[in-house]
Amino acid sequence: MTNIKDIAKMAGVSVTTVSRVLNNHPYVSEEKKAAVERAIQLSNYQRNINAVHLSKGKTFLIGVVIPFSNHPFFGSLVEGIATEAVENNYKLVLFQTNYKEEREMEALMMLRNKQIDALIICSRVCQWDVMEEYLSYGPIVLCEDAREREVSSTYINHYEVFSKALAYLHTKGHSKIGYCIGRKTGLNSKQREAAYKDFHEKIKEPILPEFIFDNCLYFEDGEKVVNKLRSLHNKPTALLVTSDQVAAGILTCCKEQNIPVPDELAILGFDNQPIAKVMNITTFEIPLVELGKKLFLQSIEHTISHEEIKVKLIERMTV
């Protein structure tokens, strides 16, 4: 393989000049630059970038931890992260974890091993005390309320949003309200659970476990929810659904089974995905692409910051 000395010889310049051209150093004459580029092309010289990274201590790779690749919520988030990465000349290393802790650990190990410059964790299972040990190796950015932590975060105040949503449904006459969620664990879910509990205490209604549906991620999960609802003697009159996909699935099922929405069942979605627009679903708009962009920018910053993303109620036909 041709090395930098061969290139210098071919171009009739010094090794330093070749190095300067390779690193886009400004103080090289156009003439010499052209000669070096010609020599590189002729010799098909490959610069081993890993060697370059080794000397610079930077990889221009940012790790992104997501539980699933094939979910519109994370799809939109990655879209935002990827858009800003391109702008800043970074590449992304994707870790699809399926919420398995060992896969999150692999991402943390790569940060430790300097294979990535920073790590964005969009959703996690691993505990804070585990993650904390890796903070000295590079920036970790979280998509959750981490204001009390020594990491940057862009987050939605899920306690506040859920409280708002419940209050909105209550003003519409509902006091038997259920909710559908991806998983019951995780900080975001815990915040929602707390809001749900506080709301029920306030309106002096008991919490019924059969009104809470977990593992609700995809359109097809809506069918499962509606079937379970039908089997209940005491039914909720409204559902807070943390994903528009699931809300759309529930609405489609209700239409098929002639359950009038919102008269018999009100449906309030989250995200304002395109499907919510087309199916006229009342929902909370979360600017996910925006959120993704902010997460990326925090990952390349040298300071710790916390940004709250505001959501907006979009009133349509399902409440």
Next chain:
Amino acid sequence: MTNIKDIAKMAGVSVTTVSRVLNNHPYVSEEKKAAVERAIQLSNYQRNINAVHLSKGKTFLIGVVIPFSNHPFFGSLVEGIATEAVENNYKLVLFQTNYKEEREMEALMMLRNKQIDALIICSRVCQWDVMEEYLSYGPIVLCEDAREREVSSTYINHYEVFSKALAYLHTKGHSKIGYCIGRKTGLNSKQREAAYKDFHEKIKEPILPEFIFDNCLYFEDGEKVVNKLRSLHNKPTALLVTSDQVAAGILTCCKEQNIPVPDELAILGFDNQPIAKVMNITTFEIPLVELGKKLFLQSIEHTISHEEIKVKLIERMTV
């Protein structure tokens, strides 16, 4: 920063032993291994993996080129690729290109620079003669019929599938058939166009440009298609829709506008995404996760292979 010599000294072993422990070499006693691990922990020694990669010439990173992160077709494909990557202890570097050539070039440059071991291109804009120059730097795997090329590929025979789909609609009484597609360029689209042309020659019907709808990628694009259809005096009686998302959008719009499906408009989808199941859309099932898995396995093989993925007609209610 502690180096390998310090670790050796602390553990009371040779540098070779430390190196063996770091590389999981079998010939190290449990006792010495424990001593080294203790020393590493105490000193918080970070092994610079880029240095390891430099000596081994492998990164265990595979590049994945996709046009969009936020589309269920590519979401399923990445899901398959990521699943097999985890199994084989590789990580993925994601290139979201939005079909911009310069972003595909960046992925090719990373292959050239040995920053990734191989490159999977799920969909591309860049020409074959450009890509060809990069073949010597590492495996490139394509998700298109590349049987005549010196790269591995897993593909759908889109000519055959489109011909089959058109013949199926024809046996159902349709001769005015339109189609909806993501983009008109690209090999897969060209194969479909050829099948469409040959079908029309066979049934002696003219091709009407207004029956072909491009830029159809998402659910919400269905609305656009239905509105355009309504403005046509001479309308197609059936639509071949290359994405179930778009098919679902068209079906939803037809329902809202009281256009009877399939009586006034037959809709034939592609992929068999969950939404097609729930909305009872007749579709061609493409095992996308399977396809993704195969693409990954080809990227780490040392031989060139070509695998055709077979699709299956799922008859439901929209044709």
